[in-house]
Amino acid sequence: MVTFEDQKSQKFQKRERKPERFGVSLFPCHFSLQFETPRVSYSTEVGREISMASSSSSLSSHGYEIPWVEKFRPTKVKDIVGNADAVSRLQVIARDGNMPNLILAGPPGTGKTTSILALAHELLGPSYKEAVLELNASDDRGIDVVRNKIKMFAQKKVTLPAGRHKVIILDEADSMTSGAQQALRRTMEIYSNSTRFALACNTSSKIIEPIQSRCALVRFSRLSDDEILGRLKFVADSEKVPYVPEGLEAIIFTADGDMRQGLNNLQATYAGFRFVNQENVFKVCDQPHPLHVKNMVRNVIDGRFDDACSGLKQLYDLGYSPTDIITTLFRIIKNYDMAEYLKLEFMKETGFAHMRICDGVGSYLQLCGLLSKFSIACLTAKA
Numbered sequence: 001m002v003t004f005e006d007q008k009s010q011k012f013q014k015r016e017r018k019p020e021r022f023g024v025s026l027f028p029c030h031f032s033l034q035f036e037t038p039r040v041s042y043s044t045e046v047g048r049e050i051s052m053a054s055s056s057s058s059l060s061s062h063g064y065e066i067p068w069v070e071k072f073r074p075t076k077v078k079d080i081v082g083n084a085d086a087v088s089r090l091q092v093i094a095r096d097g098n099m100p101n102l103i104l105a106g107p108p109g110t111g112k113t114t115s116i117l118a119l120a121h122e123l124l125g126p127s128y129k130e131a132v133l134e135l136n137a138s139d140d141r142g143i144d145v146v147r148n149k150i151k152m153f154a155q156k157k158v159t160l161p162a163g164r165h166k167v168i169i170l171d172e173a174d175s176m177t178s179g180a181q182q183a184l185r186r187t188m189e190i191y192s193n194s195t196r197f198a199l200a201c202n203t204s205s206k207i208i209e210p211i212q213s214r215c216a217l218v219r220f221s222r223l224s225d226d227e228i229l230g231r232l233k234f235v236a237d238s239e240k241v242p243y244v245p246e247g248l249e250a251i252i253f254t255a256d257g258d259m260r261q262g263l264n265n266l267q268a269t270y271a272g273f274r275f276v277n278q279e280n281v282f283k284v285c286d287q288p289h290p291l292h293v294k295n296m297v298r299n300v301i302d303g304r305f306d307d308a309c310s311g312l313k314q315l316y317d318l319g320y321s322p323t324d325i326i327t328t329l330f331r332i333i334k335n336y337d338m339a340e341y342l343k344l345e346f347m348k349e350t351g352f353a354h355m356r357i358c359d360g361v362g363s364y365l366q367l368c369g370l371l372s373k374f375s376i377a378c379l380t381a382k383a
C-alpha cells in the first residue's frame with residue numbers, strides 16, 4: 001500500500017533541484033505576524049517536538065495519514081474562517097431555517113463546500129441522510145439526472161420540523177451543462193415548498209441567469225494571510241508539527257489565499273521533512289524561490305539588467321515554467337516596496353506578458369522582454 005507519506009517522499013526523490021539557502025527573512029515588510037512561541041526555542045525544541053509528533057493521532061485505522069484538509073474540515077458554520085459576511089449570513093439561515101436557494105461562488109479552497117455541508121448538517125441534524133442529496137462534478141449531472149434523480153428526490157416525502165426543507169447540493173455547479181441547468185429551472189420552482197437548492201461554483205457567470213435570479217448569491221473571496229496563518233497554527237499545534245514562523249510565512253505565500261493549498265503544503269512539508277521552515281516548504285512546493293525572484297526585481301530597479309537576466313536564466317534552466325515564474329514575479333511585485341507609479345507599471349507589463357504566455361508564447365525571450373520593459377519603465381521614471 002502506498003501511503004501519503006510514501007507518495008510525498010517519492011516526489012522529493014524525483015526532484016533534483018536544490019533551492020539555494022537564503023539566510024534572511026523572506027517578507028520583511030509585508031507580514032507583521034504575532035507568533036506566540038518565541039523563535040529562540042526552536043533549535044533546542046525540535047528533537048523533543050519531533051518525538052511528540054510521532055505520537056500524534058493522525059493515522060487512520062488503515063495506518064496511513066488522513067489528509068489534514070479532511071481531518072480539520074470545519075463541521076459548524078461558525079468555525080469557518082474568514083469571509084465574515086458570508087459566514088454570518090449562513091449562520092442566520094442555520095439558526096432560523098427557511099433556507100433560500102443559494103449559490104456560493106468564489107475561488108478554490110475558501111470553504112464553499114465546507115459551508116454548504118456544515119449548513120445542511122446544522123439545519124437537518126439527524127435527518128441529514130434522508131433529506132440531503134449531494135451531487136458533485138464526479139457524478140453524472142446531465143439532463144437525464146436532473147429529470148430523474150433530482151426530480152425523484154424533490155418529490156420524495158420526508159418528515160422534517162417546521163422551517164426545514166430537503167436540500168439538494170450541487171457542488172461544482174459551473175461544470176453542469178447549460179441544458180442540465182435549463183432543466184433545473186422549473187424543478188426549482190415547482191418543489192420550492194419542500195426542497196431547496198444549494199449550488200457551489202468557482203465562477204458564478206457560468207451559472208445561467210435564470211438560475212441566478214432564483215438564488216441568493218453568497219460570494220466567497222480569497223482568505224487573508226492572517227486568517228490562513230491562524231488556521232495553520234491551529235492545525236500545526238494540534239498535530240504537534242515543529243515549525244518556525246518563516247516556515248508558516250512561506251506556506252502562506254505559496255497558498256495565495258487558498259486554505260486547502262495551505263493545509264496540504266503544511267502536511268506535505270511535515271511528511272517530507274518533519275520540520276516546517278522556509279527551505280523545506282519551497283522544496284516541497286517546488287515554486288521559484290521568492291527571494292531569488294525578489295533579487296531579480298531589485299537588480300532591474302538598480303540598473304543591473306544583465307544580473308537580472310542571468311537570475312532569470314537560472315530559474316528557467318532549473319525547469320520552472322514561464323507561468324510559474326511570472327506568477328511568483330507578480331506576487332513579489334505586488335508587495336515590493338517601491339514607488340507606486342512604478343509598481344503599477346510593472347504590474348501592467350507583467351499582466352500583458354502573462355496574457356501572451358497564456359496564449360502560448362511562453363519563451364525565455366518573452367520573460368527577458370518583460371525585464372527590459374521594467375528597465376525602460378525605471379529609466380523613464382528617472383528621466
Ligand SMILES: Nc1ncnc2c1ncn2[C@@H]1O[C@H](COP(=O)(O)OP(=O)(O)OP(=O)(O)O)[C@@H](O)[C@H]1O
Pocket residue numbers: 068069070072073074079080081082106107108109110111112113114115200201202231259260263
Ligand atoms: N474558510 C475556511 N475555514 C477553515 N477551513 C477551510 C476554509 N476553507 C477551506 N478550508 C479547508 O480546506 C478544505 C477544502 O475546502 P472546501 O472544500 O470547502 O473548498 P471549496 O471552496 O469548496 O473549494 P473548491 O472550489 O475547489 O471546491 C476544507 O476541508 C478545509 O479543511
Ligand SMILES: [Mg+2]
Pocket residue numbers: 112113114171172200
Ligand atoms: Mg468545493
